[in-house]
Amino acid sequence: MKAGTVAPAGPDLDQDYRHGFHDSEDAYRFKSAKGLNREIVERISSMKNEPEWMLNFRLKAYETFRSKPMPEWGDKALLEEINFDDIHYFVKAGDRAEISWDDVPADIKKTFDRLGIPEAERKFLSGVSAQYESEVVYHSVREDLAKDGVIFCDMDTALREHPEIVEKYLATVIPVADNKFAALNSSVWSGGSFVYVPPGVEVKSPLQAYFRINTENMGQFERTLIIADKGSKVHYIEGCTAPQFSTASLHSAVVELIAMEGSSIRYTTIQNWYRNIFNLVTKRAVAHKNATVEWVDGNIGSRLTMKYPAIYLMGEGARGEILSMAFAGEGQHQDAGAKVIHAAPHTTSVVTNKSVSAHGGKTTYRGLVEIFPGAVGAKTRVKCDALIMDERSSSDTKPTMKIDEQKATVEHEASVSKIGEEQLFYAMSRGLSEADATAMIVNGFFDFFVKELPMEYAVELNRLVKMEMEGSVG
Amino acid sequence: MPESTPLARASDVPSGTTRRVEHDGEALLVCNVGGAFYAIEDQCTHDGGELDQGELDGCRIMCPRHGAYFDVTTGAALTLPAIMPVRTYPLRIEGDEIFLA
Numbered sequence: 001m002k003a004g005t006v007a008p009a010g011p012d013l014d015q016d017y018r019h020g021f022h023d024s025e026d027a028y029r030f031k032s033a034k035g036l037n038r039e040i041v042e043r044i045s046s047m048k049n050e051p052e053w054m055l056n057f058r059l060k061a062y063e064t065f066r067s068k069p070m071p072e073w074g075d076k077a078l079l080e081e082i083n084f085d086d087i088h089y090f091v092k093a094g095d096r097a098e099i100s101w102d103d104v105p106a107d108i109k110k111t112f113d114r115l116g117i118p119e120a121e122r123k124f125l126s127g128v129s130a131q132y133e134s135e136v137v138y139h140s141v142r143e144d145l146a147k148d149g150v151i152f153c154d155m156d157t158a159l160r161e162h163p164e165i166v167e168k169y170l171a172t173v174i175p176v177a178d179n180k181f182a183a184l185n186s187s188v189w190s191g192g193s194f195v196y197v198p199p200g201v202e203v204k205s206p207l208q209a210y211f212r213i214n215t216e217n218m219g220q221f222e223r224t225l226i227i228a229d230k231g232s233k234v235h236y237i238e239g240c241t242a243p244q245f246s247t248a249s250l251h252s253a254v255v256e257l258i259a260m261e262g263s264s265i266r267y268t269t270i271q272n273w274y275r276n277i278f279n280l281v282t283k284r285a286v287a288h289k290n291a292t293v294e295w296v297d298g299n300i301g302s303r304l305t306m307k308y309p310a311i312y313l314m315g316e317g318a319r320g321e322i323l324s325m326a327f328a329g330e331g332q333h334q335d336a337g338a339k340v341i342h343a344a345p346h347t348t349s350v351v352t353n354k355s356v357s358a359h360g361g362k363t364t365y366r367g368l369v370e371i372f373p374g375a376v377g378a379k380t381r382v383k384c385d386a387l388i389m390d391e392r393s394s395s396d397t398k399p400t401m402k403i404d405e406q407k408a409t410v411e412h413e414a415s416v417s418k419i420g421e422e423q424l425f426y427a428m429s430r431g432l433s434e435a436d437a438t439a440m441i442v443n444g445f446f447d448f449f450v451k452e453l454p455m456e457y458a459v460e461l462n463r464l465v466k467m468e469m470e471g472s473v474g
Numbered sequence: 475m476p477e478s479t480p481l482a483r484a485s486d487v488p489s490g491t492t493r494r495v496e497h498d499g500e501a502l503l504v505c506n507v508g509g510a511f512y513a514i515e516d517q518c519t520h521d522g523g524e525l526d527q528g529e530l531d532g533c534r535i536m537c538p539r540h541g542a543y544f545d546v547t548t549g550a551a552l553t554l555p556a557i558m559p560v561r562t563y564p565l566r567i568e569g570d571e572i573f574l575a
Contacts, residue, residue: 177540
């Protein structure tokens with residue numbers, strides 16, 4: 001395929017999507033034929049020189065994927081658009097993950113330069129992983145962290161260099177048969193991040209991974225596993241973009257977090273996939289005694305996102321927080337939410353979700369809070385607010401609460417509103433245009449989320465939201 | 475009082491397999507782990523899936539609905555998304571017949 005074969009994806013979708021460029025694929029090492037069968041699964045495993053247990057894991061997962069039905073819930077009409085036979089399941093752009101930025105192939109380096117990755121690394125990150133198509137092409141971690149025993153590498157490397165940890169923990173939080181897409185990921189996974197933080201070590205600045213799809217009709221199936229050992233602390237950030245193509249690609253990741261006693265994991269995602277990517281991701285964390293897990297989850301891009309970061313509070317005193325925001329514009333459905341399971345006493349959780357739908361977009365909040373018998377003193381607070389910008393847009397809120405313990409505290413509030421005429425009038429009477437006033441109000445609505453982000457991300461998110469709002473009025 | 479109706483015939487549940495039986499309106503799963511018999515309730519504690527549709531691997535059985543594993547000898551939930559154990563039932567074997575103890 002030649003570079004620049006970019007067809008417009010439909011009216012207005014391309015405007016201002018600055019990550020929409022496409023690189024040449026001429027120098028690619030391998031691209032599997034479309035569709036999925038046992039041979040492709042075996043080929044992926046053999047190309048990666050994997051141990052036999054991993055090949056068996058993949059093959060079993062492949063059978064599970066084949067036998068599981070599509071979800072009976074969610075946006076079934078959009079889900080039916082996914083043609084599993086029209087996807088490249090494995091695309092290898094380079095030979096290995098480079099540790100020096102200078103060694104990354106020029107084309108790919110240019111891509112990440114355009115996305116600002118090396119610059120961000122220099123400024124404020126502890127480590128960076130850049131995944132291009134199916135595999136990680138660049139990887140670095142600060143030397144002092146490596147000396148402390150922090151492991152931050154791509155999953156393929158982890159399987160080669162730390163097979164005992166991978167085998168022990170992989171798929172223990174999200175079993176292969178959890179859902180059809182987790183099974184698909186388990187059979188064809190490639191890339192993703194592996195993080196292990198030893199007991200008592202605090203990783204002070206964030207680790208970052210960046211995921212980029214470049215091929216049309218491609219599936220990206222990264223697998224991420226983060227283990228924070230006792231009393232340790234880590235913050236991991238991921239960002240995602242893809243070129244503008246006329247046909248859809250699939251991104252189906254599995255992310256497992258394990259927070260051992262007294263540890264803390266924060267996982268921040270800003271998903272800005274191009275608007276024809278199906279983003280069907282399973283993210284789940286386990287928090288043991290007195291551990292803290294925080295998901296900070298931003299959804300701006302994709303055609304359909306179905307993602308419900310979950311926290312299983314398994315040990316006494318464990319704490320979970322899920323902050324999520326979603327913006328759905330024309331042709332988009334952000335079906336996002338949160339799940340918190342209180343399975344031990346004195347566990348606490350906070351869920352805050354805010355969504356905006358505009359230009360005919362749709363947002364769904366789908367949440368679950370479950371408090372098991374015996375989880376005395378459990379406390380949870382769920383707040384979800386939806387803002388609907390115009391008559392063509394819509395929002396659904398589907399919270400579920402299962403409370404089986406009497407000595408628990410549960411708070412839930414939800415609101416759905418339109419942008420206030422009075423607020424707009426007030427802002428405009430102070431000299432703002434309608435577009436600026438609307439953008440300011442929407443940015444204020446998302447402020448709870450933005451202030452949790454590192455500065456570079458906060459600025460970018462505010463810019464994106466402002467851009468999305470332009471053209472919505474006047 | 476000991477049960478008089480057998481749950482199943484041991485010869486109908488070969489090693490490494492399971493057999494779903496009805497008892498007092500409840501569905502039980504008789505499991506043969508290397509010649510030793512165990513019975514658990516035939517319902518996943520996570521989402522109510524029927525465990526008899528799952529694969530017995532040693533003493534572990536997988537719920538096919540969401541992939542949770544249980545230890546059929548103790549009932550313990552071994553992996554998420556299940557947390558609570560499944561109920562277990564003590565058994566008594568007489569000749570080829572398996573009874574609830």
